[in-house]
Amino acid sequence: MKQLWAPWRMVYVGGDAPEGCFLCDAIAGTDHEASLVVARAPLTITLLNRFPYSSGHVMVVPTRHVHDPRELAPEEGAALFAGAQCALAAIDAALHPDGFNMGLNLGSAAGSSVEHMHLHVVPRWAGDTNFMPVLGDVKVLPEVLETTATKLRDAFSTL
Ligand SMILES: [Zn+2]
Structure with missing residues (x-):
């Protein structure tokens, strides 16, 4: 799926492919800004x-x-489930979605490309599946990732 505007991608397009497990790297690392860790x-x-x-x-x-x-x-x-409950609460407080999808993709046939299991928590807004992804295979993100990360860190800190 293409992004209409994704300036953060240039870091990865121009950089070396990460080695090993990027989730273990995020767990071991201390640079939460770079790894987008929010809690x-x-x-x-x-x-x-x-x-x-x-x-x-x-x-x-x-x-x-x-x-x-x-x-x-x-x-x-x-x-893991307690973490998901906190994520739901923090996202609710920070972003006020209308609903959520939660799920695990297990195995390549299910869409997983990462060996380290992870539970997706995806906020949804009424009407967020519009003509762009359906007809154009393009998503529109209204906010850059770092801004969202800052909002969520603030929300997690108040739980
Ligand atoms: Zn790992």
């Missing part, structure tokens, strides 16, 4: 999706590199 908890992190379906699309990620929910310990599964 951390003992067993999860939450970060903005760099190629979002909508503004505020985050991924809640177990801090341990696993590629399937069946590999999660019970406390890791509970932490």
